[in-house]
Amino acid sequence: MPPPALTTPIRDVDDVPVAATARTAGLALPFDPLLLLAVVGLCAASLVTISGATADDVTGDPHYFVDRQAVYFVVGLVLAVVLARIDYSRLRATKYFAYGLLIASILAVQALGTVARGSRRAIDVGFFSFQASELGKVLLLVALSAFVVDRSRTLHHRDTTVRVMLLALIPAGLVIIQPDLGSGLVYVVIGLAVLFIAGAGWRHFAALFALGAVAVALTLVVAPKVGVTVLHGYQKDRLTAFLNPTDNPAKQGYQQNQSRIAIGSGEKTGRGDRATQTKYNFLPEHHTDFVFAVVGERWGFAGAAFVLSMYALLIWRGLRILTIAKNLFGALIAGGIVSMLLFQVFVNVGMTIGIMPITGIPLPLLSYGGSSVLTTFLAVGLLQSIYAQGRASAAIKGRGLAI
């Protein structure tokens, strides 16, 4: 029997034994239908977009990318369902394992990974090349949330802020070295989001931003002057090219320019099958990083607005789930996932429409790629689990009160 109830509803109630799990069986719907709707809508959009964009890419197999993406979706859905059915609170216990796995997988990629386009990001595991930095996003989020919950009594201490940020920055630094700047930035965002939801003081954030600004200045301005290469030349060019893309349309500005032309040429309702930017390969990476430009070109403002609405729905449900989480751990995870998705969507879409630099961040669920899809489904599964647990907990509480 668990110890008798305490009356003080302070936040350390999260220190519950893993065994004490609410049952979800009694709920009418053990998941959030709107969240599911958003996910299914995005998956459908992804399949339709990729099938149109990549029909000519692999000679003799027009469905090459669609088929694979569909398989990833099915696998991801199964994972999400499984995850939604178990109590996420159990994951608290796995924090050391999760963090260890995160670091180990990044290092393993560094040691064994295959080089694609100049960066070593993935381990080839036969049927699919596994991109550790993607899965790492969820692992880091779980580990950081658990860590914060452990320190729930000292949330306002400077100590906590520093440690959480360090824990996030270590893997971030490791993936930036790969080089995978995009994932590194996502890690930093996850760290900040966890601190934000946990309630770190505003002054801590101010200090962090100041430190960040100094670090950026050091890497971009001071380091090159003293001859230390922190960012690769192309990374710096990509980061700054979006400021004036017409400067060098043949090089750094090229992708962004072509992407903007693709989106703009879609006009209100899109060019459909006459979408030449995609068809004739002017738009690079049209099934991965620049998939949103394909949506914009083929289906115009209407299509782009539909996809964005699905993301808005996703974010809204995420925030809603954040409010009904049954404990701090759930709230942190939900907040982290919402921030992560929001950041990825904004940076990726912003990149295709020319208001954000090119960082190589995929568009969740829409971009082709197993690692990204599975990771996003894991995140969605966690959200569903938090929803189910929160609802169940509320229901039980309600019933308990009724008794």
Added chain:
Amino acid sequence: MIEPVAAEDRRPPITPQLALRIALLGGFAFVLFAIIFFRLWYLQVLSGDQYLQQARDNRVREVRVQAPRGNVLDRNGDVLVENRAATVVQLDPEALPVAERDAAATWGQRVTARSKRPKGKRGPLVAIPPPATPQTEQRFTSLARVLGMSPRTIQERVVKSLAMLPYADITVKVDVDVPKRNYLVEQPERFPGVSVERRYLRRYPHGTLAAQLVGSIGEIDEQELKLKRFKGVPQGTVIGQAGLERAYDQYLRGVDGSTRIAIDALGRPKSTTQGRDPTPGRSVRTTLDGGVQETGEKYLRQVIEQGPGVAGGFVALDPRNGDVLGLGSYPTFKPSVLSRPLTQQMADRLYSDKFGAPLFNRAISGSYPTGSTFKPITALAAMSTGVVQPRDVIDDNGCIKIGANHEERCNAGHEALGPVNMTSALSKSSDVYFYTMGQRLNYLAGQPLQRWARRLGLGHSTGIDVPGEFGGTVPDRAWRDRLNAKEARCRKRVHRACGYADGTDRPWTEGDEVNLAVGQGDLQATPLQMAVAYATLANGTHRVRPHLGAAVEDAGGRLLQRIEPGTSKAVRFDPIARQTILDGLHDATVDGTSADVWKGWPQDRYPVFGKTGTAQRVNRPNDQSWYVCFVNDRARPIVVAVTVEDGGWGAEAAAPIARTIVSNWYREPIKFVAGKSHTR
């Protein structure tokens, strides 16, 4: 049974702080989405049409379809220049490794740096670098094997082209035969970046005929694009670069058409649609007479090959209107060599003095002292000013003393011709008589001799319609003073002789005028100028503006437009003076200096008026041979001027050529008779 609810499991109430932060997060998300929506609205709805246009432009590449240039015809409709379709093999610079392009750029910079150093300190020529990578070398070798050329030549052309026009396709070989073309086209994977293009080359059915006149063609360059006359001409158009091709480019040049090729980002063609059809250029009929031209060139060549002449030129005009019937220069060249990339060896052959600079058109750009052919002008000036009357007799005893220093000037070989009047002085070419005229004219105000020389077309360009004409020099007092001042200024600056004048600050003297009176000294005139001067004398009323363009025709030979010759300038002669000179010139061909050249000529039907000239030139082994003559036939008059550098006596080298030209014009049997007169 329901388990008791664990208190810990109770949902924690949301603290106000957390609520605030969730609201902030939501608000932040809302702002981000709003930004994206507004940006999308701007891109897709507000400026979508503009991006749509860009996307379309992206997709379609316009490929130029060259328009065939018009033909160049002679006055009888015989083709001088026509077109021939040829296959050109090109190489896409994008398909070459960056290292190769860098190497070419470095080479170009070094060549430029070398050319900026002063002559003599430039050091050895900058060597063409070897192919940058073994793969490139391999590619060039296999391509060279197919094209039957050396890989070294390909590398040379690649480097030169890349250095000059980094983004333009590199022309590897012009004029490739069909089997080779097909071999290349059928195996694109073996020859990456290699493309073939159909291009029109100029063909010259008569070989070297009128080589310096017809000119050459080439792609329009950066400077030319800015010229007013090429306004609206797109880059890459082939335009006339010299001669008639240049002068009548606006008619000869068609309008290039285009084919629109849909391509992908890698430049692979997806489909082709016909864009604009090319408009072929129009033909230009010239005033040249093929027979006159061919005869003139043939005998000029024959004379020079026999020696001692080394080079020369001739001009044949219609004295009434300035129609150029023939105009040639020797040494000559095959104009077809200019339609292919020039090798260094070929360029040397065309430009260097060692080979006689065949590109140099001596008939319009070669300016020389004219010798005695100038005497009719002196005669005009003398009689018009009254310093001599036609019948005045001067005793020619072979020599005369000139100027303050009493310098002695003599006839050729100190030959004493006895008493001579104007007519016989011209016919026998008495130097002493004209030295005297020079002495008398020198003291008249306004330098009438120079005025008459200019009036007849010397000292300034004649305005012929092909580029490259030299204006020549008619020396006078002011000219001498100008040169002295220039020399003085220059010497002050560099402290050594500059070569404009001898540095003695010598003013214009009687000696200068006497020299000019017999076409010697500082006088510089082109064969064309002499022909114009004699044409003026022949028609007696106006100085013509020589021209080659006659009419513009379409491909079927229908007249589209006549090319109007430039206005001629009225010249008023004293009729007695003119008649005296004509008498003298005719006597010269009957029993004077060129009598033996014209032996057997039907003087009754075609009376010839002609003057020999033998000009002494400093630093030349031999005298410059001159002959200018005309036949004032009512229906078909002609004036011919011939000069041969180092040719010796006028009657020996130049006059016989003139006779062959006139013979051809009047369909008389062509006889080449070298004269023996040793007078200037």
